[in-house]
Amino acid sequence: MMYEDLSLERFMAGLKKRTPGEVEFHQAVYEVAESVIPFILANPRYRQAGILQRMTEPDRSIIFRVEWEDDEGNIRVNRGYRVQFNNSIGPYKGGLRFHPSVNLSILKFLGFEQTFKNSLTTLPMGAGKGGADFNPRGKSDREVMRFCQAFMTELFHHIGPNTDVPAGDIGVGVREISYMFGQYKRLAQEFTGVLTGKALEFGGSLIRTEATGYGNAYFMQEMLKHHGDSIEGKTCSISGSGNVATYCAEKVTQLGGKVVTLSDSDGFVHDKEGIDPEKLAWIIDLKTNRRGRISEYAEEFGCDFHAEKRPWGLPCDLAFPCATQNELDERDAKTLVSNGCKAVSEGANMPSTVEAIQVLLDNQILYGPGKAANAGGVAVSGLEMTQNSIRMAWTEEELEKKLVEIMTHIHAQCARYGQEGEFINYVKGANIAGFIKVADAMLAYGVG
């Protein structure tokens, strides 16, 4: 494609031709291209340098075999990945996902989103994403350990504290990071902060576990504050019951909201009384230690469980999708709007479909896209890297203050580039603000 021909339709047609079948990747690029192409056309230096074409091709994608032995002595084979997307503004940085659905398209969408998210944090982090089609569900600790070690035995060759710094994502929490860090340390024969989300005993940062969920609640608070409102007294629906969802629930409750739902891939619980801190502690224990199902909450606390359903059909003031991609579709968005929902803040990556986003924007719902609203997690990962480099650990108060400052700053950047009359289009704002820093660095480096 000639750069003078840059239009959304032609750009997407070219991308789809080069990456057939990568539907999640196409979706993530479309959402960015829609807002960034008009900006590029207004700023010809980006167009002439082919920046968007270059940004949508990862620096490299590494795919490898992971072989391990289960508790019965069977040899098992999985596929491991690391997509190193863009290191223009810092080492590749982004999570590892262990889930049976993992494929190249999903990791490319996540790595692409990470480029803009990491740029928005203002910290010096490039973008990457990786993982495996390994399903941790039902596996023993020893099986998870053997898998993590086998995975790291190959990943080891491709990462390093100044090269690529992975962290957690779906199916990868502190247990998995610890096994992988241990294996990296054995192979490298040195102690370096090559992963973030580590346990506190060996270089982890306070607040990292909580950061994505807390950051998402703070982003919602900031959107509401900017429009003369607050979380106080609001009925809140949250999906997911993992790392992001549970700490989002914790902070939303602290900020005065009433959380009435959480979910997992089997369905959602509806607790009309609100999920208070005591009940939430029970859920965190259920999910991180006992590794049970959210339906057990309904049995324990006597509330409703809706099997195979998502929480968006219930009336709520605020919605926080915190489970996975494409978990909120056009119909869900219409239901939220007709039930009077005021704002949606995404803890998950790309939880809303393109059609759902359009419904929310058309109805002037305050809509915080994941790359802005969930950036608190990777931001505190960046702060973990800093603490590892200076060999110091900051206090919880210092870190939470920095997290709040970063989320407030991200909101301000979105407002700066997304203001449309009275309305703030946070999608446009996040995409353009995230784009500029990376694009300018790429321009400065020249081509080659």
Ligand code: NDP
């Ligand atoms: P966890 O593995 O801790 O929790 C994931 C939750 O989402 C679980 O409740 C899980 O249910 C549910 N879920 C996962 N896949 C599906 C699916 N296909 N359908 C329905 N429910 C599903 O992951 P996180 O909380 O870390 O991640 C959640 C989201 O947040 C992801 O989109 C991730 O990319 C994003 N994110 C995470 C960050 C982090 O720091 N961890 C940072 C920024 C974004 P079940 O147990 O039944 O599978």
Ligand code: 2IT
């Ligand atoms: O999607 C994400 O931003 C993450 N999973 C966190 C990445 C990180 O490096 O902390």
